Amino acid sequence: MDRDTPTLEYASELGRLLDDGLLVANSGGTILAVNNAAVRLLGESVVGKNIAEVVEYDEATEKLTRLANDDIDKEFVFQPDSAVRREFKVRIKQLKNSLVLVLLMDMTLQRNLEKVRRDFVANVSHELRSPLTSLAGFIETILDNEIQDHETLVRFLKIMDEEAKRMARLIDDLLSLSRVEVDEHIVPSETVPLLEVVRSVIHSLENRAKRREMRIDFVDKRPGGSANPFMYGYSDEINEIFHNLIDNAIKYGFEKTSIFVHVNAKRNDHVIISVSNFGDQIAEKHLSRLTERFYRVDKARSRQIGGTGLGLAIVKHIVNRHRGLLTIKSLPKGKTTFTVELPVINRSERQNAST
Numbered sequence: 001m002d003r004d005t006p007t008l009e010y011a012s013e014l015g016r017l018l019d020d021g022l023l024v025a026n027s028g029g030t031i032l033a034v035n036n037a038a039v040r041l042l043g044e045s046v047v048g049k050n051i052a053e054v055v056e057y058d059e060a061t062e063k064l065t066r067l068a069n070d071d072i073d074k075e076f077v078f079q080p081d082s083a084v085r086r087e088f089k090v091r092i093k094q095l096k097n098s099l100v101l102v103l104l105m106d107m108t109l110q111r112n113l114e115k116v117r118r119d120f121v122a123n124v125s126h127e128l129r130s131p132l133t134s135l136a137g138f139i140e141t142i143l144d145n146e147i148q149d150h151e152t153l154v155r156f157l158k159i160m161d162e163e164a165k166r167m168a169r170l171i172d173d174l175l176s177l178s179r180v181e182v183d184e185h186i187v188p189s190e191t192v193p194l195l196e197v198v199r200s201v202i203h204s205l206e207n208r209a210k211r212r213e214m215r216i217d218f219v220d221k222r223p224g225g226s227a228n229p230f231m232y233g234y235s236d237e238i239n240e241i242f243h244n245l246i247d248n249a250i251k252y253g254f255e256k257t258s259i260f261v262h263v264n265a266k267r268n269d270h271v272i273i274s275v276s277n278f279g280d281q282i283a284e285k286h287l288s289r290l291t292e293r294f295y296r297v298d299k300a301r302s303r304q305i306g307g308t309g310l311g312l313a314i315v316k317h318i319v320n321r322h323r324g325l326l327t328i329k330s331l332p333k334g335k336t337t338f339t340v341e342l343p344v345i346n347r348s349e350r351q352n353a354s355t
Contacts, residue, residue, distance in 0.1 A: 021088075021104035025051050032099075041088070041104055051102060055090055078104075087111050123294040127170055127309070131163040166308075173310035176240065177293070180317040188322060192233045194271060194344065195220070195263065201242040202261060205250065213256045216246065222265040229271050229344040237318045244311040245275040245338045253277035254334075271344050276337040282330035290328060291316040315340075 021038030025031050029051040038046060042054055055078050078088045091103040138156045147153045202216050209216050231238075242261075249259045257278040264272040282290070282297055289295045294309035315338075319326045324342040 018103075020106070023051065023054070023102040023104070025100045025102060027094075027098040027100065029100075038104060041106060051100075055102065055104075077107075120293055123309075124174065127294065128167065131167045134163045135160055170308045170310070173308045173314065177310055177314050177317065180237065180314060180321060184317050184321045186321070188233045188237075190232065190234055191230045191345070192235045192238055193228050194231050194233075194238065194273075194342065195228050197235055197238045198242050198261065198263075198273060201239055201246060205243070205246050208247070209250050209259065212250060212253075214250060214253060214259060216259045216261060218261045218263075220263045222263060222271075231271075231322070231342055231344045233322045233342075237321070241315050241318050241340060242273070242275070244315050245340070248311060248338075249275050249277035249336075252336075253279045266341060269343055269345075270341055272339060272341045274337050274339040276335055278334050279336065281332055281334050282328075282336055284330075287328050287330060291326070 018035060019037055021041045022035045023031050023038055023046070024033040031047050031049055031051060031054065034042075034046050046054060075089065075091045078090045079086065086106070086108045089105040089107050091101075091105070093101045093103075095101060138160050141147065142153070142156065147156065199218065202218055206216060246259065246261065253259060260274075260276045262274045262276070264274075266272050286295075286297050290297075291312045293313045296309050316326055319340055319342075322342055324340055327339045327341075328337070329339075330336040
């Protein structure tokens with residue numbers, strides 16, 4: 001084994017630079033060294049085991065145990081038997097001195113993203129097909145001159161108008177979601193007066209709340225009447241966060257109840273804004289999925305009140321872009337609270353940003 005030591009040390013050093021798992025084995029398949037990524041992916045005590053115990057693949061085992069075979073290069077997919085579905089791309093390469101490198105590339109995230117994309121396309125197709133089918137049916141009926149009275153024609157046209165507006169809302173939300181997802185990794189550089197934006201949103205939605213005999217109470221709980229906090233962000237996107245949250249509170253809250261928008265401070269560099277309403281309790285199993293695209297607790301009711309199923313997904317991505325945190329709680333008595341924690345900048349930092 002002495003003559004293999006320099007190569008083994010080189011391979012081990014290379015492994016430290018990789019985010020993918022790297023195993024170094026001898027020609028018989030015994031694992032001699034692993035990097036930290038491999039330990040993270042496969043667990044402790046991997047060294048000393050045969051590669052066949054770790055990567056269960058008959059053809060790979062055969063390749064590793066045939067000394068006379070120089071064509072040991074191999075690539076295949078490996079899915080370990082575990083409760084959580086994972087998928088690895090495995091590459092095997094024979095080095096000098098009969099050492100073998102086994103590279104494990106975790107493809108789980110990529111596969112999950114591909115599934116999300118497929119599901120997204122399927123969901124969009126389904127969401128668009130429903131209003132399109134409805135529109136096509138009414139248009140065909142009108143063109144065939146099957147409408148005999150003006151009252152029925154007006155009723156059909158109103159339904160068509162609602163379906164067209166539903167499609168327009170869906171397309172607008174899809175464009176918003178696409179935009180914020182693309183730019184999510186870019187930290188905003190402009191400054192925004194956070195509470196001015198929130199108050200503006202409340203003012204714009206007050207009439208909608210009044211139509212359901214609801215009121216929106218804004219309460220600033222920060223000590224000592226703190227000044228209006230500024231943050232790095234984009235006003236339109238911050239507006240979209242709270243417009244979606246307060247609009248949802250109006251839609252899903254019971255009539256003649258109040259909506260509370262509370263502001264709190266967390267240290268000096270974060271502001272917490274919560275939006276609460278009183279309606280049906282959201283079961284615990286739904287809470288973690290509310291920000292998924294097109295996920296609805298009650299699909300029929302959501303469509304009836306004009307929801308696209310994308311609003312909270314947009315909120316999540318905008319909050320992420322602004323390096324904030326979104327949490328959701330729903331109590332047995334029906335009080336549901338969406339809380340957004342956002343980083344703010346102090347006065348001196350704001351002055352530096354404006355100069």
